[in-house]
Amino acid sequence: MAYTSANQLELLQTAEAVAREKNIEPRLVVEAMEESLARAAKSRYGAEMDIRVAIDRKTGKATFTRVRTVVEDEELENYQAEFTVAQAKEYMEDPEVGQQFVEEVPPVELGRIAAQSAKQVILQKVREAERDKQYEEFKDRAGTIINALVKREEYGNVIVDVGSGEAVLRRNEKIGREAYRPNDRIRCYIKEVRREQRGPQIFLSRTAPEFMAELFKMEVPEIYEGIIEIKAVARDPGSRAKIAVISYDNSIDPVGACVGMRGSRVQAVVNELQGEKIDIIPWNEDMPTFLVNALQPAEVSKVVLDEEAGKIEVVVPDEQLSLAIGRRGQNVRLASQLTGLDIDIMTEEEESKRRQAEFELRTKLFMDTLDLDEFFAQLLVSEGFTNLEEVAYVELGELLVIEGVDDDTAAELQARARDYLEAKAKKAMDAARELGVEDSLINFEGLTPQMLEALGKDGVKTLEDFATCADWELAGGWTTEGGERVKDDGVLEPFDVSLEEAQNMVMTARVMLGWVDPADLVGDVEEDDELSEEAEA
Numbered sequence: 079m080a081y082t083s084a085n086q087l088e089l090l091q092t093a094e095a096v097a098r099e100k101n102i103e104p105r106l107v108v109e110a111m112e113e114s115l116a117r118a119a120k121s122r123y124g125a126e127m128d129i130r131v132a133i134d135r136k137t138g139k140a141t142f143t144r145v146r147t148v149v150e151d152e153e154l155e156n157y158q159a160e161f162t163v164a165q166a167k168e169y170m171e172d173p174e175v176g177q178q179f180v181e182e183v184p185p186v187e188l189g190r191i192a193a194q195s196a197k198q199v200i201l202q203k204v205r206e207a208e209r210d211k212q213y214e215e216f217k218d219r220a221g222t223i224i225n226a227l228v229k230r231e232e233y234g235n236v237i238v239d240v241g242s243g244e245a246v247l248r249r250n251e252k253i254g255r256e257a258y259r260p261n262d263r264i265r266c267y268i269k270e271v272r273r274e275q276r277g278p279q280i281f282l283s284r285t286a287p288e289f290m291a292e293l294f295k296m297e298v299p300e301i302y303e304g305i306i307e308i309k310a311v312a313r314d315p316g317s318r319a320k321i322a323v324i325s326y327d328n329s330i331d332p333v334g335a336c337v338g339m340r341g342s343r344v345q346a347v348v349n350e351l352q353g354e355k356i357d358i359i360p361w362n363e364d365m366p367t368f369l370v371n372a373l374q375p376a377e378v379s380k381v382v383l384d385e386e387a388g389k390i391e392v393v394v395p396d397e398q399l400s401l402a403i404g405r406r407g408q409n410v411r412l413a414s415q416l417t418g419l420d421i422d423i424m425t426e427e428e429e430s431k432r433r434q435a436e437f438e439l440r441t442k443l444f445m446d447t448l449d450l451d452e453f454f455a456q457l458l459v460s461e462g463f464t465n466l467e468e469v470a471y472v473e474l475g476e477l478l479v480i481e482g483v484d485d486d487t488a489a490e491l492q493a494r495a496r497d498y499l500e501a502k503a504k505k506a507m508d509a510a511r512e513l514g515v516e517d518s519l520i521n522f523e524g525l526t527p528q529m530l531e532a533l534g535k536d537g538v539k540t541l542e543d544f545a546t547c548a549d550w551e552l553a554g555g556w557t558t559e560g561g562e563r564v565k566d567d568g569v570l571e572p573f574d575v576s577l578e579e580a581q582n583m584v585m586t587a588r589v590m591l592g593w594v595d596p597a598d599l600v601g602d603v604e605e606d607d608e609l610s611e612e613a614e615a
Contacts, residue, residue: 103207108133110203115140119186126158129183142185148177205277212243213278216271223292224282228262238264238282245280253284253352254316265350267292284351287311290319293350297343298336300325306332309361312415316352320372320412322361333358357412365390365417372413376402379426389420396425440464448494457481470495503527510534519544522590524583529573536569545587552580 097104115131119142123129128145148170149160166173173179226238226245234249236258247266258264266282267289283289291308300306306325313319325332336358337344344356362368366381369390380393394402402423403410414421424432437459444455447466457480463469469477470492477488506527510520513534518541520530538544549555553575554568570580588594 106207107204108135110207112140113203115142115186119183122186123183124158126156128159140185142183143180144183146179148173148175148179150175208242209277213271213273215242216240216268216278216280220268220271221288221292222268223289223296224266224268226264226266226282228258228260228264230260231258236264238266240280243278243280245282247282247284251281251283251285253354256284256352285313285315287313287319290321290347290351290356293347294321294336294343297338297346300330300332300335305330306335310416310418312412313354314408314412316354318355318357318408318412319351320357320359320416322359322368322372322416324361333360359416365419369413369417369419369421372416373402373409376409378402380429383419389422390417391422391424393424393426393429396427399423399425444469447498448491454482466495466499470499506531514539516540518542522583522587524579524586526573529570529575532569532572538569541587541591545584545591545593547580547584549577549581549584552584553577 094104094107097107112131112133115133116129119129119131120127123144128147130143130145131140132143133140145159146166147160148163148166151162151164154160154162161179163173163175166177166179169179169181170177224240224245226240229237229239229244231237236247236252238245238247245266245268247264251269266284267286268280269283269286269288270281272279272281288311290313291311294308295301298306301308301323305327306323308321309324310322311319312321321336323332323336325335335343344358348354348356357374359368359371359374362371366383369381369392370378373392373394376394376398378392378394382391382393392402401409404412410421410423437456440459440463441452441455443466444450444458444463445452448455448469450458458469461480463472472492474485474488474492477483477491478485483491503526507520507530510527510530510533513531515530515534516539519525519533519539522541522544525533533539533544538547547569550566550568552568552570554571555566555577557564557566568575568580585594589596
């Protein structure tokens, strides 16, 4: 039996009108109508019943049906929407669990309250459809620039009209003290699009480094075409920025192309960013060279890179120090962001004093441990020897290049160094044994007597103790407490054990104890390699 009305096509006409007005598919409106009619029928026939409504997409005819599902005897809970196999035999031939019995029921005319309820359901469904459409429209536009119209300001956050909805430019994403009035035109970077309960949230930014990169892409055709690439951007929003560029065409100067004729291209970006000064820097694969460029306009005398620690030391002439650091540390901070390295800046005088102090310290070390006079110890340091291990185990020929050293002297130097190191190792091993360090740990490959002593002092005395250690407990690391980075000292950190080496040693110990299956370990390594390859790609 079908739902009849004065005009059955009225439902479809209403659906199409709402769909046009809200710019969504008519199908979604019809589905909302079906759900609202089903709710009205349930209020008439009983909420426990499974009542469904289907509206014919051509005629507008609404058909009401009651659905009952066949379930196991013990699973029967809802007598109105479910029945057992035995009960179903009255209506069906050979019923099976999971089958549904569908029968038409008389249609329900909507009363005033039911009609109001149906309207609410339809409005809700339409709102959800609008939100889904807005999310689908903007989720792929994250990472691009949008032109919007300012609607209002709430607690410092700017709400803007983006056509099919609203977006938010948060207070901390504005440049400096930017202020906007309703109906002002504004250009922003779509930083993030999130699907939330109250609808899609579109977050904009004008301080993101990517905003500057996208602006340059709009102003410089060579960047848009891929001839020039922006490799890195660092910003102090509204004040100063550095951008590193590289050209894949030898005939095109990347810096000149970004600056433009009489600075026209870069000036267009500067005007959009409220006068932010922009340093355009040629990118270089060689990190020290790149850093020298990044610290412009300061001149650099020398660069010392420690790749493992991710640190770099920069030596500048005394009169260039303030320029290299910049006002409130701005220049060095931006250069650090651009290169991804911690930068230590010192003057030539400071570096000279430090080198002199290191020279004296190493000289004293060789004098005290090898029983040498000051002149001979200084010769060793001058040739680049920094510790006893280098003297003890270096090729004999490397000692013979020192002025005044013959075969006998070189052999004597090595013998003294080895004797001292062996005595020191024996003393550390005796101390470790006194602390209770057991043979299971002493025989573990990769741990020196000095390391064993340090572990014993920290209460790590067996292979089991060692296997329970975390890699950062051995090699050291950083944790964040209350928003600040705090240094965690590692037991083996003084011996230059890296985090990766600590991790390998701990896993080896766990395999030896049978805690970890080596096959699982291989799988993890392969997975890590795949992730690394994906990241590089």
